[in-house]
Amino acid sequence: MGDLTQQLVQQIQHAYATKTPLKIEAGNTKTYLGRETSGEVVDMASHSGVISYSATELVIRARAGTKISLLNNLLAEQHQRLPFEPPSFAGAATIGGTVAANQTGASRPWFGGVKDSLLGLGLINGYGEAMQFGGQVMKNVAGFDVTRLQCGAMGSLGLITEVSIKVLPEFKAGHTLSFEMTAEAALEAMLRWANLSLPITGMSHMQGILYVRLQGGESGVASASQFLGGATLTPKVAEQFWQSIREGSALQPQHDQTLWRWSGSSDRPLHTLPNTALINWAGAERWALTQSSNCPADDLIQYQGGDRLAEVYGATSAPQQALQQRIKHAFDPHGILNAGRLYSWM
Amino acid sequence: MNTLSNAPAEHALQGGANVAALISELKNILPASGVILSTESQRPFECDGLAVYQQLPLVTVIPENVSQVQAILRLCHLHRVPLVPRGAGTGLCAGAMPHAEGVLLVVTKLNQILHINHDTCTATVQPGVRNLALTEAVAPFGLYYAPDPSSQIACTIGGNVAENSGGVHCLKYGLTVNNLLQVTMVTIDGQLMTLGGEGLDEPGMDLLSLMVGSEGLLGVVVEAKVKLLPRAPRVQVLLAAYDNVTAAGDAVAALIGQGIIPAGLEMMDHLAISAAEDFVKVGYPTDAQALLICELDGTDAEVEEQLALVSECFKQHGAYHIRIAKDATEAAALWQGRKAAFPAVGRISPDYYCMDGTIPRSQVGHVLTRISELSQFYGLRVANVFHAGDGNLHPLILFDASIDGELEQAELLGGDILTLCVDVGGTITGEHGVGLEKMPQMPYQFADAELAQFRRLKAAFDSEELLNPGKAIPTLKYCQEYRSLQHG
Numbered sequence: 001m002g003d004l005t006q007q008l009v010q011q012i013q014h015a016y017a018t019k020t021p022l023k024i025e026a027g028n029t030k031t032y033l034g035r036e037t038s039g040e041v042v043d044m045a046s047h048s049g050v051i052s053y054s055a056t057e058l059v060i061r062a063r064a065g066t067k068i069s070l071l072n073n074l075l076a077e078q079h080q081r082l083p084f085e086p087p088s089f090a091g092a093a094t095i096g097g098t099v100a101a102n103q104t105g106a107s108r109p110w111f112g113g114v115k116d117s118l119l120g121l122g123l124i125n126g127y128g129e130a131m132q133f134g135g136q137v138m139k140n141v142a143g144f145d146v147t148r149l150q151c152g153a154m155g156s157l158g159l160i161t162e163v164s165i166k167v168l169p170e171f172k173a174g175h176t177l178s179f180e181m182t183a184e185a186a187l188e189a190m191l192r193w194a195n196l197s198l199p200i201t202g203m204s205h206m207q208g209i210l211y212v213r214l215q216g217g218e219s220g221v222a223s224a225s226q227f228l229g230g231a232t233l234t235p236k237v238a239e240q241f242w243q244s245i246r247e248g249s250a251l252q253p254q255h256d257q258t259l260w261r262w263s264g265s266s267d268r269p270l271h272t273l274p275n276t277a278l279i280n281w282a283g284a285e286r287w288a289l290t291q292s293s294n295c296p297a298d299d300l301i302q303y304q305g306g307d308r309l310a311e312v313y314g315a316t317s318a319p320q321q322a323l324q325q326r327i328k329h330a331f332d333p334h335g336i337l338n339a340g341r342l343y344s345w346m
Numbered sequence: 347m348n349t350l351s352n353a354p355a356e357h358a359l360q361g362g363a364n365v366a367a368l369i370s371e372l373k374n375i376l377p378a379s380g381v382i383l384s385t386e387s388q389r390p391f392e393c394d395g396l397a398v399y400q401q402l403p404l405v406t407v408i409p410e411n412v413s414q415v416q417a418i419l420r421l422c423h424l425h426r427v428p429l430v431p432r433g434a435g436t437g438l439c440a441g442a443m444p445h446a447e448g449v450l451l452v453v454t455k456l457n458q459i460l461h462i463n464h465d466t467c468t469a470t471v472q473p474g475v476r477n478l479a480l481t482e483a484v485a486p487f488g489l490y491y492a493p494d495p496s497s498q499i500a501c502t503i504g505g506n507v508a509e510n511s512g513g514v515h516c517l518k519y520g521l522t523v524n525n526l527l528q529v530t531m532v533t534i535d536g537q538l539m540t541l542g543g544e545g546l547d548e549p550g551m552d553l554l555s556l557m558v559g560s561e562g563l564l565g566v567v568v569e570a571k572v573k574l575l576p577r578a579p580r581v582q583v584l585l586a587a588y589d590n591v592t593a594a595g596d597a598v599a600a601l602i603g604q605g606i607i608p609a610g611l612e613m614m615d616h617l618a619i620s621a622a623e624d625f626v627k628v629g630y631p632t633d634a635q636a637l638l639i640c641e642l643d644g645t646d647a648e649v650e651e652q653l654a655l656v657s658e659c660f661k662q663h664g665a666y667h668i669r670i671a672k673d674a675t676e677a678a679a680l681w682q683g684r685k686a687a688f689p690a691v692g693r694i695s696p697d698y699y700c701m702d703g704t705i706p707r708s709q710v711g712h713v714l715t716r717i718s719e720l721s722q723f724y725g726l727r728v729a730n731v732f733h734a735g736d737g738n739l740h741p742l743i744l745f746d747a748s749i750d751g752e753l754e755q756a757e758l759l760g761g762d763i764l765t766l767c768v769d770v771g772g773t774i775t776g777e778h779g780v781g782l783e784k785m786p787q788m789p790y791q792f793a794d795a796e797l798a799q800f801r802r803l804k805a806a807f808d809s810e811e812l813l814n815p816g817k818a819i820p821t822l823k824y825c826q827e828y829r830s831l832q833h834g
Contacts, residue, residue, distance in 0.1 A: 169605025
């Protein structure tokens with residue numbers, strides 16, 4: 001645990017000079033994501049630790065190798081939480097990897113994704129220059145938003161060394177309701193309820209049951225719960241369910257199976273996305289399991305399993321591809337950082 | 347700040363283009379009314395909301411559809427002519443100030459709301475749609491668009507995207523970047539490109555967020571898909587008066603620390619309170635040194651619960667007067683003073699200069715004290731109005747431009763306030779943007795490597811630097827000159 005920025009700068013400067021491909025690793029919990037890549041390992045696991053945390057500022061700043069579980073525990077002591085509910089993968093996931101992979105939990109439609117809580121970061125580019133972008137304040141529009149650009153970039157634009165995150169207070173009360181209904185009926189209910197001003201923080205449908213999570217103040221949750229009806233889950237069962245959604249264990253591909261993810265407009269008709277096994281984010285995120293590696297519909301991404309040398313994130317238009325290659329070049333002229341992890345052409 | 351007349355028509359531009367040929371081609375793209383050439387007709391476009399920076403463009407164009415925008419950009423690219431995009435011109439950083447040898451592209455005629463989907467709570471709009479017009483259009487569905495800058499009656503969604511605009515409710519509901527799903531932009535070579543998607547996220551690097559707040563340097567937004575929010579069934583406004591600003595600042599920190607995030611939490615200091623009360627007469631306690639205006643929203647049950655907690659917290663931290671709005675009319679009145687604060691200050695001073703730094707909340711007391719010292723040093727009054735909940739300060743520097751040297755003094759004072767914000771861990775701009783105005787402070791906030799990274803990123807979109815040149819991101823030469831001045 002400590003600040004290894006100088007060592008990391010040296011490693012990247014050396015790799016830049018020798019054009020050595022680098023592969024960024026920390027908790028090793030996201031190897032199943034993106035495309036297979038190889039290179040000299042940049043080990044971020046020891047570059048960890050909370051740099052600053054002020055509960056009244058609602059801001060925590062930590063080195064990239066800091067574990068999500070550590071952050072969760074530290075925040076819980078002050079009755080606060082990470083707004084985007086990331087997976088902790090049995091305690092091994094780190095904040096740097098979470099930002100790079102843009103992993104967000106069930107509360108996404110109501111509390112935003114990683115980018116909505118990310119205030120700033122430290123980044124070492126492909127030249128080996130350590131830089132700071134964004135800040136630790138809630139609003140900052142000076143310069144281009146290099147900070148949020150990193151969300152989902154899978155380390156291809158730079159090595160994230162530290163991040164500043166906006167945190168939120170813990171909910172005072174929580175309650176999960178369940179409704180036995182078909183996927184069609186559930187989707188219809190999700191769209192209707194998402195339109196109301198209710199303290200909903202999760203709506204998912206799986207195996208014939210719609211789960212609705214309410215979180216907020218005591219009386220707000222109680223009155224919303226009464227309004228919606230349904231059966232009440234015990235806190236333990238509710239936590240198990242939401243944990244399985246957050247950690248991805250609700251739907252794990254077995255053997256030769258492939259797990260597909262779709263993110264789009266929540267009113268997309270169900271029948272247009274075959275094999276849907278889980279509806280999340282009030283309809284805006286859907287998951288499908290298939291036995292083969294063949295994509296069941298055009299706009300799904302190959303999330304887990306299958307051929308990891310394929311273009312797992314799908315096709316990109318020629319002008320966008322050219323633009324992204326120029327952006328990559330602007331950060332990493334020799335293409336040494338996680339080459340090919342996002343796309344074969346980057 | 348100099349006002350140049352139009353370049354002569356036969357003049358060849360820096361990029362080599364012949365002006366007459368350029369204008370003739372623009373007239374082929376647009377109807378006659380869409381190409382504005384005369385000095386008189388271009389006057390309204392020579393500045394944005396920061397009127398001390400003025401410049402007439404070579405030509406102003408007002409396209410009516412997306413293909414015209416594409417054709418204009420292709421033409422500028424071909425002839426290497428600078429292009430400055432403009433919405434309603436309400437910006438406060440001279441980001442839309444025209445270029446003397448360039449085309450000013452005004453998007454206000456692209457003003458259609460293309461689609462409202464009340465099932466998914468989204469709307470697709472053209473860039474010239476006014477912010478408030480969108481909220482009004484979706485009101486029948488019980489929805490609204492959350493970012494609400496003070497200029498919302500006039501400002502456009504295109505401009506909001508370019509500046510990442512906030513407003514009084516962004517404490518709880520976020521800035522433009524948090525309320526946007528997709529944009530379609532025209533690149534400098536005239537291609538259409540869609541960033542973001544129909545859903546909440548897209549695989550890969552977040553180009554949509556990069557585009558937000560890029561101040562017209564990366565592309566011209568011609569369509570935006572935004573998120574809408576359901577109107578809360580109940581909104582409650584309350585006001586708390588304090589006899590010192592530090593106590594009010596502490597109350598804000600304590601409230602947030604207790605886990606309460608109001609929909610809006612604003613603060614005004616004594617000078618701002620007096621000016622606002624004189625102007626709108628809503629019953630603000632004019633003896634107060636600081637006023638907090640707090641808005642809570644949610645279901646009845648949620649609001650009742652929070653109201654008790656907030657009142658208690660404000661009292662505990664020394665509020666000597668608390669007023670809870672009885673109804674919507676009184677709530678609107680309590681907001682009116684805050685919303686009219688800028689024009690109210692305009693009534694007590696011939697000119698004012700609005701700053702936009704953001705600081706950690708814990709630094710509010712220290713920064714206000716330091717601003718007061720700076721105010722005395724420069725001999726200029728400063729009224730403070732700010733989004734206390736997120737530490738976004740809007741010090742208003744009062745000056746008289748007709749007095750020789752006073753504008754320069756105001757700018758120096760403003761510059762000192764911005765560097766003060768950086769010194770305490772904040773930023774030179776929370777929501778107004780850098781534009782031309784805050785270029786001198788960019789090298790103070792960013793190191794050379796970071797600025798060089800910004801420039802390489804700019805080049806990835808616009809290698810010839812034709813889009814809004816000279817704004818937002820200083821060149822290396824500019825920074826060297828700035829630093830030698832600072833150290834010289």
